[in-house]
Amino acid sequence: MRRSILLVVTLCLSLTVPAFAAEPAKAGKGGEEAHASKDAKPGSYEDWCGEHGVPDSQCTRCDKALIPVFKATGDWCQKHGLPLSQCLKCDPKLKIVRPPKGSN
Numbered sequence: 001m002r003r004s005i006l007l008v009v010t011l012c013l014s015l016t017v018p019a020f021a022a023e024p025a026k027a028g029k030g031g032e033e034a035h036a037s038k039d040a041k042p043g044s045y046e047d048w049c050g051e052h053g054v055p056d057s058q059c060t061r062c063d064k065a066l067i068p069v070f071k072a073t074g075d076w077c078q079k080h081g082l083p084l085s086q087c088l089k090c091d092p093k094l095k096i097v098r099p100p101k102g103s104n
């Protein structure tokens with residue numbers, strides 16, 4: 001009896017852990033800069049977090065200081081710990097598009 005319980009637990013763990021681990025690992029595809037430089041203009045091509053697929057100046061996962069700003073404007077998904085405007089889990093149709101090079 002005890003053996004089968006252990007088996008179930010191990011199965012559950014092996015199913016959930018890779019799903020979590022897979023997400024943040026895919027940083028900087030193709031040698032592209034993962035993060036914007038400090039002097040990148042907000043809303044420009046350079047202002048982009050390649051790791052999280054959002055403008056770097058609005059990336060709460062890279063800059064935790066932004067979290068209260070989003071919360072204050074009501075743009076916050078409590079469930080997923082992300083701005084609602086960036087929460088693909090709540091809105092899978094959401095498209096965050098990188099501005100084209102040379103804009104601004």
Ligand SMILES: [Zn+2]
Nearest residue numbers: 049052059062
């Ligand atoms: Zn980021």
Ligand SMILES: [Zn+2]
Nearest residue numbers: 077080087090
């Ligand atoms: Zn959400």
